[in-house]
Amino acid sequence: MKPLFYIIHSETTENWKSRNQEALEALFGASGGRYPKTAQGSVTLRAAEFAGDSGVPFAAYIHPSNPASGPYGGMSFVIFPVNGAPCLVAMVVGTQGLSPDEAILGRPGHARxxxxxxxxxxxxxGGGKQVAWAKHDPARVDLDMPGELKRRWSSYHKVCERYGKVIYAALAPTGNREATERAAAALLDLMFGERGHAPLVQHEGHAEQLRTAWFRHLMTAVTREEVIRLLRKRRYVILQGPPGVGKTLMxxxxLEEEYGHCGRSIQFHPNTTYENFIGGLAPVQGDHSLGFRFAPTPGFLMEAAAAALADPSRNYLLHIDEINRADLAKILGEAIYLLEPEPGYERRIDLPYDFGEPFHRTLFLPRNLHxxxxxxxxxxxxALVDVAVRRRFAFVSLWPSMEVVEKHGCATSKEAFRRMLSIFVEHGSDEALPLVPGHxxxxxxxxxxxxxxxxxxxxPLLREYLAQGYVAGFAEDIRSYLQWVESL
Incomplete structure (x- = not known):
């Protein structure tokens, strides 16, 4: 792939077409290419040269069914040369439309x-700067690149103005050639993979290394240490994720190892109320023959705050399992005002009853309560967690981990996990992806x-997804997977 990388950083269009033809041919064959010779038939080169300001030059790897000249359609890997900067590296939908790659470009997995x-x-x-950009949906050729991005990538202004609506991913290379090489390799691996061609055996290790690197950003791995750091900084955190990823276990x-059991676990359910969580009147045993009477009784949060206040030298953790199984806005009531990690001053709310020591009729949350x-x-x-509540908690997503399955699963478990993950990644909408069963x-x-x-x-979980219509967009893929599971 070295000829291609050299062209990207050469900053010249001299012998543009012939050089790009050589670079394309160098991608194939065991003697030095990255892909098998059979993959060569899945692309052809379109290298447009323009003199002066008459147009935007480019070199594109396009589907061979396109005509030899004129507008083309479908998925393409394109480099755009400019004066004074490396070529813009991009994935582009041809101006003729999605065909013949509409199935690829319209599939959620490709965009993802x-x-x-x-x-x-x-x-x-990036080093704190945006060097790459991707459109949410490649098929939306009616949407232009963001204006702010065009301004920041001023070296490529002409390219973006001409092709901004059909570019769906782009890299603005810096002086870091390693970044360019890895980016181009990752995008080409993806394009050829979509057309059914994997890298040659000698390049499989490098290809898998790249895939592992970017896949972490598709399903981000979160460690326990990261959650602990977030609790120390933000105090109020929610772990979210599909069933089976280890949220409750984490x-x-x-609670056990970091907080030394200094805290408690509770579970929300649809019948959890403000009185259960904050505090309210509850029946208590009366004196002698008077039977029951109603008295102010602290809820889980008030009890946790009192326990934290009793020992300021230690952090106290209140773990709420299934926090969204109740209407959190109703349960919190005015106490939502207290859930500010850095309020700038001590926040307090008035209570309707005297709850005794230590709060009486005024509730506040000590800083060592998490x-x-x-x-x-x-x-x-x-119930959905509303925006006001979301703003007060830091949300962390846990995803299924291939690493855990590889370490602890048998051959059948590993195959089943890979198949399941592939179905959800490739076909699941943004709403369906968080349903992927955990490891x-x-x-x-x-x-x-x-x-x-x-x-x-x-x-049974997958059948419930089907019954509820959660996976309607790829129901047949799930049914086929279930048939395989039943055949084991």
Whole structure:
């Protein structure tokens, strides 16, 4: 791929077409190419040269079904040379439309992977600046590149003005040639992969290394240490994710090991009320023969605040499991005012009753009180967390981990996990992706145990998804997967 990388950074269009033809041919064959010779038939070169200001030159790898000249259609890998800067590297929809790649460009997985590649490039090589950009939906050729991005990428102004609506991913190379090489390789691997061609055996390791790097930005891995740091800084955190990713387990381990059991775990449900959580009147045993009477009784939050206040030298953790199974806005009431990690002053609210020591009729939350909620993103039958509540909590997403399955799962578990992950990544909408079952469904170490776990735990969950219409856009893929699970 070196001829291509040299062209990108050469800043000249001399012998533009012949040089790009040589670079394209160098991509194929075992003698030095990255892809098999059979992949060569899946692309052809369109290299447009223009003198002066008569047009925007480019070199594009396009589908071979396109005509030899004129507008082309479908997915393409394109480099745009400019004066005084490296070529802009881009993924482009031909101005003739999506065909013949409409199935690829319209699939959620393609857009998702391109966005992940650009996120990886910005994080790894941006140094605080945006060096890569991706459109949310490649098929939306009616949407232009953001104006602010065009202004920042002023070297490529002419390119962006001419092709901004059909560019759906772009890299503005810096002086870091390693970044350019890795970006171009990742985008080409994706394009050829979409057309059914994998890199040659000698390049499989490098290709997998790149894929692993950008895939982390598709399903970001979050460590326990990161959650702990966030709790120390923000105080109020919610772990969200699909079933089986270990949200409750992580919260329990944090309470046990980081807080030394200084705290408690509670669980919300649809019948949880303000009186349960903040405090209110509740029946208590009366004196002698008087039976029950109603008296002000602290709720979970008030009790946690009192416990934290009793020992300011230690942080106290209130873990709320299934925090979205109740209407959080109603449960918090005016106490939402207290949930500010850095309020700038001590916030207090008046209470309707005297709850005794230490708050009486005024509630405040000591700074050593931390709240960690866990939320199942697959549970759509319950209350949504509204914007006012979301603003007061830091949200962290937990995703299924291939690394965990590779370490603890048997062969059947690993295959089942890869298949399931591929279905959701490739076909799931943005609303459906957070439903992907977690790795706990795939951790059996024995083959017989794996089959039982898949058939008795995973399969019922997927059938429920089907029944509820959560995976309507790719229901047949799920049904086919279930048929495979049942055949084990």
């Amino acid at each position: 992977k391109v966005r992940a590649i650009c996120a990886w490039l910005n994080k790894e090589f 919260a329990g381990k944090i 709240v960690l909620g866990t939320m199942n993103t697959a549970d759509r039958s319950i 706990s469904y795939f951790l059996a170490q024995e083959e017989s145990e794996a089959k039982s776990l898949l058939q008795t735990a995973l399969a």
